[in-house]
Amino acid sequence: MSSWLGRRFQATVGPVAHGGHCVARHEGRVVFVRHTLPGEEVVVEVTEDRGGSYCRADAVQILSPSPDRVTPPCPVAVPGGCGGCDFQHATPALQRSLKATVLSEQLSRLAGLSVSVAVEELPGGPLGWRTRARLTTDASGRPGFRAHRSHRVIPIDGCPISAPGTVDQVVGQTWPPNSSVTVAVDATATTHIGPSAAEESAARRTWQVPAEAFWQAHPDAADVYAEVVAAWAGLSPGNAAWDLYCGVGLFASVLATAVGTAGEVIAVESTPAAARAAADNLSDLPQVRIFEGRVEAVLAAGIGRAPAIVVLDPPRTGAGRKVVEAIAARAPERVIYVACDPAALARDVATFATQGYELKNLRAFDAFPMTHHMECIALLGKTT
Structure with missing residues (x-):
């Protein structure tokens, strides 16, 4: 079978799958498609084909949009752009519904359980929540995030899901080329760039969190x-x-x-x-x-x-x-x-x-x- 890499074709999008994509089928093969929603009619472009029964693609044209489709708030949350966000093109309510579907499907397929669970919203809304980020720099030292399933760096001017005091403190500066920059803002509103201990608050206690530790x-x-x-x-x-x-x-x-x-x-x-x-x-x-x-x-x-x-x-x-x-x-x-x-x-x-x-x-x-x-x-x- 010849590779489908770069090939474009029209497809009807099926259910969401674990990993931030939906499932379509074309000429007997499964196509995992990003940047789309269940029920949409789209034109896809194959981005990865290693042979076998499936390939990966992006939806590059939306012919019949879902009523829950919205314009992504980030300009690089698009095909060929940043790989960090999967569902910026969906309403927050649909995002939670898609995640609930994935959770139920995984429990059914891997554990043999029939479980339906609503995915609960945390306070604060869908933007500005991410208090910790690791950025990668390109050959010129510009910070950004990697493209989906790629080492290619997408330079950014900001990040809508990141909290004030994180990414906004890193962009617009030049850093060592081909390296990484970690940034966090802690419970005291202090920004930490690189290795340092953050101070967090939870469970009625104050926590010292070193850079190597998880929070x-x-x-x-x-x-x-x-x-x-x-x-x-x-x-x-x-x-x-x-x-x-x-x-x-x-x-x-x-x-x-x-x-x-x-x-x-x-x-x-x-x-x-x-x-x-x-x-x-x-x-x-x-x-x-x-x-x-x-x-x-x-x-x-x-x-x-x-x-x-x-x-x-x-x-x-x-x-x-x-x-x-x-x-x-x-x-x-x-x-x-x-x-x-x-x-x-x-x-x-x-x-x-x-x-x-x-x-x-x-x-x-x-x-x-x-x-x-x-x-x-x-x-x-x-x-x-």
């Missing part, structure tokens, strides 16, 4: 997630609990409040700077013990008392079978799983099912408006 990009996300964990934990004073992939200690602090000084919270983090920050941030909570290391290695050592609950917030790839089996081996009553990727969540939920745990509750949040990303919090309990 939520949406300013309301950490507080909201901490509230969900607190509501679902079901802990009593004296209980033991685990916080895996604990970062700088957000969820460990919530668990520590619930179990009190007679309880025990084991927190595990693999990034040394984050683990040190967690120890400093939670130094007033003697019931918290911080372990630095990979979660699977620390759990294999047989740490602490059997937990009543395990909270885990793994990276985008998920926890994986070894971690799930290690958790199940200690037989917690409940597991709270915080996930930024619905496919990884669904795979791990399926693995938990083989260990005698079922999905009891699920919430999803539009913590990354204009992109295809979302945050999910799942409550799992022992199968009845």
